[in-house]
Amino acid sequence: MSDRPVALVTGGASGIGAAVVEALAGRGFVVGCLDLGAAVDGPDHSVAVDVSDPAAVVAAVAQIRDLLGPIGAVVTSAGYYEMAPVADIGADAWRRMLRVHLGGLVNVARATLPDLIDRRGALVAVASELAVGGGDEDAHYAAAKGAIIGFVRSLSVEVAGRGVRVNCVAPGPTDTPLLAADSPWRADDYLSTLPLRRLATPREVARCVEYLVCDATFSVGEVVNVNSGAVI
């Protein structure tokens, strides 16, 4: 174990999560990761786990904690994106979307909250611009991400009195592996509608996460929108 503060990042193997790992390491954190995939180079320790599985998350968090130390910051970035007309969203697709995004956040929050309270730490959830603005054929994704915002705002008030700050970022379409090469969000006719005329980058989202973890000491229940102006 080291004297440096410990951060836990879910979905840290790629995209926004990987950029968050780099940003927090740059601010002096030792970083542990939970990710579905195999271990990657960036973090100090990675555990392969499905964040929608509560027992597996408890075990994975315990493993990170034993190796790196008590956890002072948590960023939940694990997730996936798929579009479908609402009539085509079956019970399994609906359930999976909610269990991974909202369930992943709840499971990790429960497993880490005692540490966060002890250390007056911070939790930042990655929501989505689609939770704020909605989107065509985004019903289950937007519902899951919207639930994250409701959860964050409520938990933030529940634990603020004990010095824990809970906030979220709501990225717009971001240039990550989550966004397929043929995604409509990459098409010129969509990009031209954005005030910034381009996708957000993982680094820009990570910079906002870094702000909420390290610098936003008087913000709780806040949603920082980093979306190239897609929703204002």
Next chain:
Amino acid sequence: MSTNLDGRVALVTGAAQGMGAAHARRLAAAGATVAVNDIRDSAELSALADDIGGVSVAGDVSDPAECGRIAADVVQATGRLDVLVANHAYMTMAPLLDHDDTDWWKVVDTNLGGTFFLIQAVLPHMRAAGAGRIVVISSEWGITGWPEATAYAASKSGLISLVKTLGRELAPERIIVNAVAPGVTDTPQLQVDADAAGVELDDMHRRYASSIPLGRIGLPDEVAAAVELLADFDVEAVVGQVISCNGGSTRSRA
């Protein structure tokens, strides 16, 4: 990945004390040359400019001609203008029918009008540089409204709409416009509030803290941290947004 403003010039208004001074110090620490403005020259303003290696450009931003003169003076002294932090504010409160008409408009013309004309004044210089950052200090009351603060709340919510509109209008030119909405913050304004309520300053702090989920009021530098993020030239994708620093007060009662 901390903010690097080396070689950039920032103008911070209302900088003689409180939050404006904190913004100026924070941006200077990130590498910027900072021009500090307040309504009049003062020992505090000069001392701040000296302390952070910046310049002082006093002037009344409620006068559109002065906004132009202030921006020109900054550019003359430093050669450029990359960042505007519009932090100046004038505030009086009164029940609607009791609020003197001239004073009501002074609040709006200073807070909303002053920021509008300042943005007009700095825009050519940001366009010349090919990028810019405009950070407008709104207020929690611009989001929630507040009894007997019609002029102040109108001016501050007007600033939010101005930021949303100019965020859209100027982002294609890489001039990024956003706002910060502070809640109750430990500045000299709180002494005014305490005097108005007829209580001691400490008691005023406790009264405010009791309705804030984090259980305390904010510090100027905690607001300045949000200003630093929005002045970061490595972050473009935050456009037309409002970042709150209020300890959770707009989310829920403690």
